[in-house]
Amino acid sequence: MEEEERDINSLTGIFDIQQFLLKLIKLWWLFLLCIGIAGGYAYYKNQFIQTVHSASSLISIKDNSNPLFTSNTSLTFNWGGTTDKVTTAIVQFKSRTHAEQVVEELQYYINYFKEGDYYNVDAYKQTPFFVYADSSVAQLYRDNIRIKVLDQQTFELSATFSSATAGGFHYGEKRKETLEVPEGDWKQQFKFGDSIELPFLKVLIEKRAATIATGGEWLFNFGDYWGTVNSYKNITIRPAPDGSSILLLSLTGSNKQRLIDYINTSSVILERGELERKNKFAVSTIEYIDSSLVLQEKALRKSEQDLEDFKDTSQLIDVLSQGADFNQRLSEFEIEKRGIQNKLNYYDNLKSYLKNKTDYSVVQAPSVVGIEEGSISAAVLRLITLSEERKKREFAMRSDAPVFREIDRDINAVKEVIYENIKSSNYLLNMELAALQAQIGTVEAQIKKLPKEQQEFLKIQRQFDMDNNIYTVFMSRRAEAELVKAANVSDVYVIDEAKDTGGGGTRKDSNINYLIALLVGFAIPISAAFLLTLIDNFIHTAKDIEKLSRIPLIGVIGKTSHATNLIVKDKPKSTIAESFRGIRSSLHFIYNQDSLYGSRTIMITSSVSGEGKTFTSINLATVFALSGKRTILVGMDLRKPKIFDDFNIENDLGVSNYLVNDCSLNQVIRPTGIENLDVLLSGPVPPNPSELIMTRRCGEMIDQLKKDYDYIILDTPPLGLVADALEIAKHADATLYVVRQGYTKKGMLDVVNEKFNRKELKNISFVLNYLNQRGTYGYGYGYGVYVNGYHENEKKEGVFIRVQKLLKGLFNSK
Template sequence: METTPPEYPFIQEENIDLKKFLFKILYNWYWFAIAMFFALTIAYLVNRYADPIYSVTSTIIVRDDTKAGKGQLSGYENLIEGMDIFRSKKNIYNEMGILQSFSLTYNTLSELKDFEITYVLVGRRGIKESPLYNRSPFVVEIDTSHVQMRGHRVNVFLMSKDKYRLTIDEGMNIDTILHYGDPFINESFSFRLFLRNPETFDPEEQLSNKYYFVINDLKALTNQYKGKLNITVNDKKGSILILTTQGQVAQQECDYLNKLGEVYIRSGLEEKNRIATNTIKFIDEQLKNIVDSLRKAEINLENFRIKNDIIDISKEGMAIYDKISEFQSQKAVLEIQKNYYQYVLKFLEKSVNVSDMVAPSVAGITDPVLISLIQQLIELYSQKTNLQLTTQPNSPGLRLINQKIYETRKLLVDNVKSLIHSTELSLNDINKNIDVLTVQIKKLPIKERQLLGIERVYNIANQIYTYLLEKRAEAGIAKASNVSDNKILDIAQPENATKVKPKTSLNYMIALVLGFIVPLTILLLLEYFNNKIIDKKDIESKTQVPILGTIGHNTTEDNIPVLTHPKSAMAESFRALRTNLQYKLNEKNQKIIMVTSTISGEGKTFAAENLGVIIAMSGKKTLLASFDLRKPKIHRDFQLNNEIGISSYLANQHSYEEIIRETDIENLFIATSGIIPPNPAELLENPRTKDFFLQAKKDFDYIIVDTPPLAIVTDTLLLIPYSDTILFLVRQNYSSKDVIPYLDDLYEKQKLKKLGILVNDIKLSSYYGYSYGYGYGYGYGYHFGYGYSYGYGQGYYEEEDIQKSLLRKVFHFLFHK
């Protein structure tokens, strides 16, 4: 009666085997070493040849009117604030925009003459190029009256203290030798070259050096520096700006930042002075018109008093006089305001630079709409100026700004005309009031009436003159005490520069990390996409089918190593397999062991031959039957004639006794396959197949049946009913994992009786930790037969001489104690 092994619940394991993966990393250590070597080499080359980039900073404190109160202003600032001469309110974010504007950057670079030409030293291998700034051994003097080709490379070789070689490629093909100071002139260039320090020039030191210079395009250079300037506020509550820029030469970047701060402060001060000058000019024009009137009124008043000997005026006359004077004062103010409105209209017709316009407060105007429109127009023109330097004339941004300027100018003109109209209405009302008072004056005595008229004209002129003189004095004081709203706190200094690229230590650290991560990622991907069976755990985690043994890689040239190397690890592994099979076939008359696999090349014939030999060597009468009628191999390995065999027996051409052949190996008999028939499957369905196995069971202790691959042909399925156990071959790193679920399904449905798996071609040097013939355990379930602990048995085998590396010896010592 056949014994059924006990069923154990099967759980499919999907977790990553960390120990196995660690061994895989250790086994492939050289790939990590190679990857790290290349990564460190690249890091070294980057650190060696990458252009060094330095960061420099300066700080500027700016006035922020959104945070400063009246109490924080100085005396003259309070005076100016009261006059509202410098009417634009300072905002820290607007100032940041000004510092990063194209116009300010352009003006800054225009004043830095060393920025006009870039001098470069070319490395010996031509890989690295180092800008020299003002440390170049020569200087170039450009002829400003001649057109210069910008951005074109001019090569220079300093030959001696007297002459140099000049070459220009890129289509010009110029190669000439010149003396220092000689002009070089063609259609593209006109310049002279001099030694910077002729006294200290060393020709031998410079002989191997190669230089070139480039005449820079100022607009392109402006865009470059404008783009790399970074501005931050150091404190959310403060108004200190930190200016940072980066470049290959720290001194050059420091010079730029310091000059930028200087030009920024100077331009702000110049703007304030220009507004003050225009204000004084406007007041002077008004004073010029009133001085003559005041002088005439003063003379008339003096002459009238002398001629008529009248000193006092009656109380009634004084009352009328005071009222008329009040109206006349109001009229004078309105006349000044009207003049200012007309000035604005003329200014808009003639001038584009509205920032030079006199402030409305000078004329005593406080209309918020007018002031707001003027400020908006000034800001729009400033934006337009910056855009014109960086964009095309028909760019969408410029068209949008022009449209806004047009609309704002139109609103401003309409507002001014409206103010003129309202002022004229006010003047008419005042004139009517004055006319009423004039009628009352006519009732006074003629002398008194004449005196009142003269004094009225004089007082009006005097009041206007006094008012204008006060404004003139205020504007003069404001201009005289004018200082910049901003101040440089810290200038940029090259000794404080910070190297930001290349970051040597960080690059080496990144190289080490990448040198480890890249091969690790590749190993993970290979592991993830690898569909081959690598070790026993790939099988154990996915099936309940027991593993009956593992066979190592055959390092000999013999196909039957158990015969030629009986004390080898290979032979011992087959002995362990023999023991496991004997334990599995524990019932009477269970003798037939069928050996098969999924596809060709997994080693089923090799396993069948060596299993047959090892069983025969134990004293058991063994038959090795070659039922692979399509690709027979056994007859070649045992050097037997294959003309007579199983195919001829099944075809009823030979008897059972005729096909059973005795070999030189004691207790081993072989039935070869015979001549390859045209219809193997039909032959196997012949009743003589059953007769063969019945007779073989009577004559032999064990029958080893070599069959075709299970997944290729149906022959094996026809032979399964005659087998007592099936030994299914899987080969390391060759067989697909997809076969395991298929086997498990057959096993669970009892379609394959007493199925067992044999793992073949395990590499002795692999990282998976196999040791031939060991690790099978006792009992049913996953393992059968006997087994020793992993790693035992050193010195018991007749092993091949396998050379181990020093690293593997260390691993062996650490993990195989």
Template sequence: MENNQPKNVIESFDFKALGARMLKYWYLFVVSLLIGWVVSYYTVRYSVPVYKTYGKTLLKDEYSAWGEEYFIKGMELVSARNRLVNEVGIISSYNLMRAVLDELDFRVFYYDIGNIKTTELYKSSPFKVELDSNVVDQLRAAYYLKVEGQSTFSVANNEEFENKQNFPFNQWVDLNGIKIRITLTENYQQGRTEEKLLYFTINDLNSLAKVYQSSIGLETEPMESSILKFSLVGPTIDKEVDFINALMKYYIENGKKESSEIATNTIRFVDEQLKDISSDLRATENKMESFKLGNNNEKLQINSNTYIPQSNALEQKFLETQFEYNFYTELIKNLESSDESKMFIPNVIGVGIRDPLYVSITELMSLYTRKTRMETQASDSSTAYKLLLGQIKVTKQILAANIESKLMQTKFTLDQLKEQLLTIDNKLGELPTIESEYTRINRIYNLNNDFYNYLLQKRSEAAMAEASNVPKAKVLEPASKYTVSYAGINSSSVYTLNIGVALVIPFLIVLLLFLFNTKIMEKGDIESVTTIPIFATIGHTKTAGNLVLIDHPKSIVAESFRSLRTNINYITKQQQTFTILITSSISGEGKTFCSINLASAYAVSGKKTLIIGADLRRPKIFNDFNLKNSLGLSTYLIGKASLQEVIQETEQENLYLISSGPIPPNPSELIETDKMAEFFKEAQQLYDIIIIDTPPIGLVTDAMILTQYSDVNLYVVRQRYTNKSQLELINQLYVDKKVANVGIVVNDLKEQRIGYRYGYNYGYGYGYGYGYGYGGGAYYGDDEVRKKTFFNKFKK
């Protein structure tokens, strides 16, 4: 059973039609690919190359002057292990970056402005900018410069050199409030340098330090090793190499300097503790001698009851806590002192202090180092120096608050230990008086003596550590041209990406146009909404007027109508006489054009043909034949004229016309009268072929009424004009079998997009084939010879 329902949208999606649409817009792909290639070429050609360079240091985890592990364990006078996390934090700190920038000449950057690409002139600039020492670090400025000769130059803050200023070389000048001096360097080339547009920037070193702080890469290689890899990515190889090497050098030297200061300050601190404990030891020793003399050197024994070991343990802990308390007190004293050299890092003196104070004091010592360096380079009144002092003040305040907190905790521990010792002393007081007193004095003497010997040992160890101070790291592999690798854009990836995008963009454009198109463009557009067969396709014509077959009998359009005539003859089973009704959805789709030329095709074949202008509302077909409309179908239907009176003969042999006639007030009612049936009965006796040009079926009902008199019904759709939704009406009539022998004629086909190639055979169950012969020179009129353009040559 024949399925008269339209196909599902997904099932009817015409991939061949989409492919044809893509081919039609081939030039979009070519242009897009060309643009993609050009963009890729210039991206690769003028992009600033970026390089990655690296250097390596070896962190010494445990070391001594003799290559052995440090034996200063209890007090850790020098750090026994550099923890990698802490070292990474120190290296990537802002202060370290800022100190390195102070060492390097990074205050001014120089550039050569090209037509497209700008190149940095690191150590190759033909001029050098010197800034007055009073210029603040936070200053940022940029200027364009032209060398006018060996004696003068001009600067401006824009590339067009508007409001430029001229200055001499080798002299201090005032440039917009900035005191600078510019001199020529050995890179100056007379004649060539003058032709260049140069550019220099004065950098804010604080901001630049933050940039490097976020840019520097630090990683271990391999994981969990003590090899630290410094890496940096940038466009200027020499500059990145210099920065990494300077950073590694400063880190190592600064670490060695700090270690030396730590050992020196530690010895000083231990000496002070020795001085105090020596006094206590002498006092206790004198007291013991006096006690012995006062008791006539009696044989005294130390009671060894159970309280003595407990007392010794508590007193040992008390002395250690007291030592820690003294250390914090000394730290506060040094912090408040104007002598910055007394500051030392706490986690190396063995009092159980680790990261928080270590980081804070390391930061403070780094600031002290910067302050010392700046005092030799800038005046005390400079803004940068004042800002540094403010930073030191804030850091000291934070550090003081942390130390005070530690002091309070240590003081609380001391008070608890005192209470415990007092309890034991009370227990010892229960012993005989002489024995008890001697036991107490002897216990204090031994404890002070042991602690004194302990401090002597640690001082000796600290002195040896100071004498054998070695860096905590060494350069394993300096940054150089051999450690540089390209890290910029990959040319292959750029070309692949851009060409891929260049293909996708036109594809998406064409696809969207294809998917959201509501007009009849392809064969699939018709088949998606109806199963009505396509009888013919009529090509586009540039000829003025509707009489194409008569005026241009050899044209493609004329041949299309001949093919339509052949197909209709096949459908009518070679009937000698029959009636053809031609309608459409809306006006402008070419009903009248098709009616005239199909009628002409039958007339030239020898068939006596009558065209009926059945559009009583808009009479116009008579104009194409230069005939009158005073009498016509309407006058016949109202009985004011006979059939012979309304028939007009055209200039084409065998072709006759009945125009619509004057517009009546009730066209539909006239067509439904018995007079209409009588009209067709008479006309069919006189003519072989009758062609009815009706109003659009989608607008009025006249065409539907007239289908009862027709043998073949042609529904005209126009490419790029008819909406697909407008086919739903005729399809429903076809499905409901209210219209028989209906076929679609595709009009105004501008290219082979409906799905029919020249010579393409197709059918809808009728068993007929088409052979238009498109492309043969015999089917072109002399005045319709197609001009071969550059693009036409490639369409075959």
């Protein structure tokens, strides 16, 4: 028995496909509604589909070394091969800093619009004017400004401000500000080419063509700076072909010209940056030489003036020939001494720089001061190369990457080599300087033997020669650096710049939105039907009853809209009447054999009120009466009497009066107007209905009725609410348990199953009431469309009334 109960309970969790399909049919209106709404939304979205354009360019990343110089030529260093250049270029193109440079140069934070029916179209370079913003002041942020061309020289700006202040953004300093604006509607006229200086707007608007059409209106605003920068970081870059040093740059968007300008400007900025990096060495050398030339030029002018002054005041004749040898030798020694001192100073400065700085890419070449020592030049070259390599990798790697530790170790090793070379070079230079100083002393001693005036002249001439020689060397070095700078070429070369070659772009397939709308339109009703079926806890079909209980189903009663419960009396040929006749026939098979020829008592009950037990009781009693059997309908529901309304009888006397011994049985039995059918009403509602039903007088009443009638139909209280029905069941030969379609919950049958399993109810059967005959209900219950011509059916309602009732039922259903 317990195993059977488990089997029954397990069946209750099975998903009911039949109910799911029936609910889908009932939700036909929801299908139409959802498909209509989704289709309308898809149509609306399709109006916003913009044409997507694409632009691309090809660039080459090569190691373009200076063809005029080699690694041994004074100022030129070998910067290395193409290793990591491609990767570095890709990272630079996608970096925030690079995007900022391009956006600022093109002022892409200024947006141009042409008003459309559904959205504003990006009108960059489609407007007859161009806006140049002053980035040194804050500009009105995000608010649209309308511009209307009045004539060839004049235009009108207008805007609407909701308050006296508005948001502003300082594009130079990248910060937000609050600006004063004219509250309300504002408009003002200006001329093309004139500077516009307002508290919230400082721009210059120029015409893009000599002649423009008048009357046109456009919008422009200052947009989100960082949002614009971040949007261009998504530029697509890939080697073409894979593994090569040729890069394909591509962008997609709604404005082709904006894409073209960004790609081309982006390449120009990277090319310019690479060239500046390569020229950094020459530029720093030129700056060093220029600073030295300023001082040297002053010294040269002074020595030249001193020489001229001495010649004007001196009486010496042929001074040059008299001391030319001494002067030439001493000048050569002084120049050589000055060169040694420059080298010593360079070493001191280089050593100090290496100890105090971290960027070694701007170190001056040793050749600037005449140092031709191979080990020093090679070490400085290696140091600069490592420094540049480290800076390039910083674009693509984290600062704590292992490669940086390796490069730093190499840099420190090179610095140690340079320190050792400086130490040994300083020792040799100091020895050379000491020897030179001794030679200078010898020549100076010989010069001291000359007359004082001649000594003075030689001294002035010697100073002039030295200053002139040093000045000439510096000028030569500067010319060499300028030549290196001019001959340098960028490692970035544009092969194929982005260009508008025609084509209308691509447009997203609008049919996809309609397909999605169709799927959504079907998915929502199907999901709703699935959910409603899943959470539906009501009984709908005979199969539901068979799954939930082992109690047999004796009959099915169709749905009716008759005004009263007397449908068998009023329409004896209807399908409802035939259903009750079928129940009457089936009852013969469930009686006790001992009562086959005596009076039969049938109890009608249900789970709760409203399931149709009174309707079933009245019509079943009527069926028995119409078949010629003496029948009495007894209202045993002392708590909620109902039968009297249908027979138009006052409920002043009934079972409750008899049970308290207020009157006799004959006094409470009344005719119904239907042949062979009497009725015994419930009577006034007593304060203790359960106790009255349990009295011996109740049993005597039923025993007396069995002597007088063939069939006794007992309309009892709901079994699931009160215990009265169990007391009455003791007197019944059969029990009919009424279940109403779509009203009785599945869990309500647990009570009757429990009573049945405990044998507290005998000969019990289910009656499925108020069944919608338009469905398929299984096992031959109901007649459906096949009864036409055999029964007197109700007149069909109009379509409008049926739809109205359907909607009302759906919204009122639980």
